Amino acid sequence: MEKRATIYDIAREAGVSTATVTRVLAGHPSVKTATREKVQRVIDAHAYTPSASARDLERGQTKTIAIVMPAVINPYFTRVYNAAYREAEACGYYAWLFQIEEHKPIPRELVDELIRRRMDGVIFAGGIWSTQRTGLPEALERLRHYMPVVTICPPAVDLDCICIHSDLVACSRLPVRHLHALGHRRIAFIGGSMRLNDPSKRGENFLEELRALDLPDDPAYHVDAGFDAESGERAVLRMLSGLDRRRWPTGIIAFNDQMALGAIKQLKQMGLSLPSDMAIIGCDNQFFCPYTDPPLTTVDLHPEEMTQSAVRELLLARDNQAGAFSLMREASLIVRESCGAKLGYRKLG
Amino acid sequence: MEKRATIYDIAREAGVSTATVTRVLAGHPSVKTATREKVQRVIDAHAYTPSASARDLERGQTKTIAIVMPAVINPYFTRVYNAAYREAEACGYYAWLFQIEEHKPIPRELVDELIRRRMDGVIFAGGIWSTQRTGLPEALERLRHYMPVVTICPPAVDLDCICIHSDLVACSRLPVRHLHALGHRRIAFIGGSMRLNDPSKRGENFLEELRALDLPDDPAYHVDAGFDAESGERAVLRMLSGLDRRRWPTGIIAFNDQMALGAIKQLKQMGLSLPSDMAIIGCDNQFFCPYTDPPLTTVDLHPEEMTQSAVRELLLARDNQAGAFSLMREASLIVRESCGAKLGYRKLG
DNA sequence: CTTAAAAATGTTATCGGTAACATTATTTTC
DNA sequence: GAAAATAATGTTACCGATAACATTTTTAAG
Numbered sequence: 001m002e003k004r005a006t007i008y009d010i011a012r013e014a015g016v017s018t019a020t021v022t023r024v025l026a027g028h029p030s031v032k033t034a035t036r037e038k039v040q041r042v043i044d045a046h047a048y049t050p051s052a053s054a055r056d057l058e059r060g061q062t063k064t065i066a067i068v069m070p071a072v073i074n075p076y077f078t079r080v081y082n083a084a085y086r087e088a089e090a091c092g093y094y095a096w097l098f099q100i101e102e103h104k105p106i107p108r109e110l111v112d113e114l115i116r117r118r119m120d121g122v123i124f125a126g127g128i129w130s131t132q133r134t135g136l137p138e139a140l141e142r143l144r145h146y147m148p149v150v151t152i153c154p155p156a157v158d159l160d161c162i163c164i165h166s167d168l169v170a171c172s173r174l175p176v177r178h179l180h181a182l183g184h185r186r187i188a189f190i191g192g193s194m195r196l197n198d199p200s201k202r203g204e205n206f207l208e209e210l211r212a213l214d215l216p217d218d219p220a221y222h223v224d225a226g227f228d229a230e231s232g233e234r235a236v237l238r239m240l241s242g243l244d245r246r247r248w249p250t251g252i253i254a255f256n257d258q259m260a261l262g263a264i265k266q267l268k269q270m271g272l273s274l275p276s277d278m279a280i281i282g283c284d285n286q287f288f289c290p291y292t293d294p295p296l297t298t299v300d301l302h303p304e305e306m307t308q309s310a311v312r313e314l315l316l317a318r319d320n321q322a323g324a325f326s327l328m329r330e331a332s333l334i335v336r337e338s339c340g341a342k343l344g345y346r347k348l349g
Numbered sequence: 350m351e352k353r354a355t356i357y358d359i360a361r362e363a364g365v366s367t368a369t370v371t372r373v374l375a376g377h378p379s380v381k382t383a384t385r386e387k388v389q390r391v392i393d394a395h396a397y398t399p400s401a402s403a404r405d406l407e408r409g410q411t412k413t414i415a416i417v418m419p420a421v422i423n424p425y426f427t428r429v430y431n432a433a434y435r436e437a438e439a440c441g442y443y444a445w446l447f448q449i450e451e452h453k454p455i456p457r458e459l460v461d462e463l464i465r466r467r468m469d470g471v472i473f474a475g476g477i478w479s480t481q482r483t484g485l486p487e488a489l490e491r492l493r494h495y496m497p498v499v500t501i502c503p504p505a506v507d508l509d510c511i512c513i514h515s516d517l518v519a520c521s522r523l524p525v526r527h528l529h530a531l532g533h534r535r536i537a538f539i540g541g542s543m544r545l546n547d548p549s550k551r552g553e554n555f556l557e558e559l560r561a562l563d564l565p566d567d568p569a570y571h572v573d574a575g576f577d578a579e580s581g582e583r584a585v586l587r588m589l590s591g592l593d594r595r596r597w598p599t600g601i602i603a604f605n606d607q608m609a610l611g612a613i614k615q616l617k618q619m620g621l622s623l624p625s626d627m628a629i630i631g632c633d634n635q636f637f638c639p640y641t642d643p644p645l646t647t648v649d650l651h652p653e654e655m656t657q658s659a660v661r662e663l664l665l666a667r668d669n670q671a672g673a674f675s676l677m678r679e680a681s682l683i684v685r686e687s688c689g690a691k692l693g694y695r696k697l698g
Numbered sequence: 699c700t701t702a703a704a705a706a707t708g709t710t711a712t713c714g715g716t717a718a719c720a721t722t723a724t725t726t727t728c
Numbered sequence: 729g730a731a732a733a734t735a736a737t738g739t740t741a742c743c744g745a746t747a748a749c750a751t752t753t754t755t756a757a758g
Contacts, residue, residue: 002494006744017708022746030706047491049464053411054744056402057713073431073636078421085448094462096445099434113443115398142396145351229640261640268642287422291578291610293617293642355714366738371716379736403714406743705754712746724735 005046014042025050056118064094065314066119068110070102070126074227075286076256076303080125080152083307091315093120102126105135115146121314125152125307148317150310152303154199155326162317163326164310166301172205172253174299174333175281179251180213182339184279186248188221190235190263191255202255221249225259232262240270250279251339257282257289260296264338279339295336302329354395363391374399405467413443414663415468417459419451419475423576424635425605425652429474429501432656440664442469451475454484464495470663474501474656497666499659501652503548504675511666512675513659515650521554521602523648523682524630528600529562531688533628535597537570539584539612540604551604570598574608581611589619599628600688606631606638609645613687628688644685651678 011018016039023031024039031039042048056062065088072078081097088095096119100106114122122143124136136151140161143149150162179187189206203222210217223239225231232254240248254260260282264274272278274294282289285300306329316322360367365388372380373388380388391397405411414437421427430446437444445468449455463471471492473485485500489510492498499511528536538555552571559566572588574580581603589597603609609631613623621627623643631638634649655678665671 001496004495004744007746008744018745019709019747020707023707026746030704032706035706049461051406051467051744052465053402053406053467054713055746057400057406057715057744058746060713062402071431072421072427075424075427078424078427082420082422082448085446094447097434098443099431112398116401118400118402146353147350229636258636261637265640265642287578287607288610288637291614292640293614353714356716357714367715368717368739369737372737375716381736384736400714403743404716406714406745407716409743699758701757703754703756706752708751709749711748713744716742718741719739721738722736724733726733727731728729 004051005048007048007050010039010042010046010048013046014039060118061120062118063092064096064117064119065121065123065311066096066098066114066117068098068100068106068114068122068124071099072097074258076284077125079303080307083304084123084311087308087311091311093311093315095311100134103134106139111139111142114143119147121148121150121318123150123152123307123310123314125310148314150314150317152306152310154201160324162310162313162322162324164306164313164329165326166303166306166329167331168200168202169205170331171200171283171299171301172202173209174331175253175283175297176206176209176213176215178281178297178333178335179253179279179339180215182251182279184249184251185215186218186221187215187251187253188223188239188249189253189255190223190232190239191225191227191259206253218247220247225255227256227259229258229262229265232259233266234262235259236263236266237270248278251281252278253281253283255283257284257286257296257298260298260338261288261292264292264296275338275340281339285334289334289336292338294338297336297338298334300332300334302332305329353400354397356397356399359388359391359395359397362395363388409467410469411467412441413445413466413468414470414472414660415445415447415463415466417447417449417455417463417471417473420448421446423607425633426474428652429656432653433472433660436657436660440660442660442664444660449483452483455488460488460491463492468496470497470499470667472499472501472656472659472663474659497663499663499666501655501659503550509673511659511662511671511673513655513662513678514675515655515678516680517549517551518554519680520549520632520648520650521551522558523680524602524632524646525555525558525562525564527630527646527682527684528602528628528688529564531600531628533598533600534564535567535570536564536600536602537572537588537598538602538604539572539581539588540574540576540608555602567596569596574604576605576608578607578611578614581608582615583611584608585612585615586619597627600630601627602630602632604632606633606635606645606647609647609687610637610641613641613645624687624689630688634683638683638685641687643687646685646687647683649681649683651681654678 007018007021011021021039024036067081067084069077072081085095098110140149150164151159152164154168155163155165176187189203207217220243223235225235252263254263260280263280267274267278282296282298285298289296289298309327356367356370360370370388373385416430416433418426421430434444447459489498499513500508501513503517504512504514525536538552556566569592572584574584601612603612609629612629616623616627631645631647634647638645638647658676
């Protein structure tokens, strides 16, 4: 690779000092037009681009924020990442994604790397971590000395940082009430169960909603599973095959849309027709929801808006030194046809 | 934020020189055990992490490669990104994703940023760019002076760099032959048409396959569209509504799985039953393919493997100074049920 | 035409590491 | 026990920018 021109080369060739070159680069006003043009010509001639390492070293900042998330294979995280990238860009920053494994501790090495690379801030996202097992609090404790941190995840125990999250109570209430309003009485939940120490408490919230409506909270109506489509299949199979047909639920709420996808397949395979024999609701409003058969009713957590707030608050926190606080984003039910209703967009309190 | 400890602080406190600290950091053998331990204690006490900016500046490399791609909203690119991240990590590098807009020119500002940030290499990915309009050749010309470049995209005109691509002829041949073998004679193609100056030539290849098999290459059998599910819907509607029912194709090949998703919905909406009334084939083997109804037969381009090669070749190119060459990855047909066949996995020559 | 004020430019310490080279301490060898 | 070899550590120039401060040039004021 070629030897790069440095600011000294440019200064020498333009017959000025490096300070003047810096001024031209920064668009500083106190440079004579003639000088500016002369320097600019040399810059252009060499296609000179100043070294970010050198600048960062001197300035003590990198104009870069880190996003730490589980694999972007999951479309939800794809949306988070995209929103972060765009918002950062709009604020004159770059976003850098660091992937972690969903259910493993955050590697110490990664935390070090974020500090080494002098990130101007970090966003941790991940709705389904168990904060205990991932060691988020410890990572946070270390990072907070060096950079502001914002999390996009359930407001779990004593995370001493800015926390953006969605209304996870509504996230359970909306679908339960929707099904209830449509006449369903036996409602089940698949995935991300309470037994997994799920900080989002989706399972617990689900149960509470059932109780609030005097519906049966039969333990057979919620089963553990992974978070992908195949888990959805398995969960449905496991639940229904263990249950006398007369006790089958009439509606199923899935932890996310992928699981709903799998559930739909399994239900059809068992000979049920949807939505008449079984209603189903997903979560996340993924791109494929309008294209399932029947189109999937789901909950939208508005990850883009949450992420946008996260980036803004992060950048604000750099200056303000603001303490910990949390911000909640409401959830919306997106009604399609998988519950038999065809009402367009609608919110339930 | 806190003042960070520097290598000088550590050296002073440990009563050694900075060189010794550097040696301890690098695990250099010629440090007495006692000294090493003493220094390490101070390092640990301060949780000292050396500045990457300073190191990069001195070393002239960043241990970072850039991936430049259209939005990762598209699951295909998600897979590319993931594979790149993993492979880079396995090689001791970090991967940094930079997003661009699919059909707009690569911003000059982005190219500059890659140079400024002293990336150790760049991978451009994107199957569907028109290289002319994106200005890839120009970007490449500028970048190649500073870092090795690898593209994962159709081997378009005179890209003077390492180019990894999939067998795009097979990508058209496989589905056409599959349908032909199942008895289909009127076969249509939706999306990414030749009129768009598509460097992947999927449309052209499709036509050639038809001709090779003496099948009708009626222009009504291929329609332009975008690349998402909605485009698939529209494309099918447009094609079929413009065609006398007796001339309808019996099989449709979609540019990608999302389009196939839309096509399926539209076909069902028109009252057709799949696969008996219409066969359909997608491309990319996305996660949702097994979950469409019927499960979608598709082509797998093996993006993960391609990307892995891309990263390896890129890192190799740093040392070897190797010239331009290209590497092709074969495509596989993944047979499910959307064409009426249920054969499991199978390849067609 | 001075002189003060303002504008333009230059000088240089600094950011935090690395590593070549120099120096000092410790062994080894005879 | 002195010289030579080796091990351990220190000194310092350098990487390529930035910006505070100093200096020179130009303009304005009297």
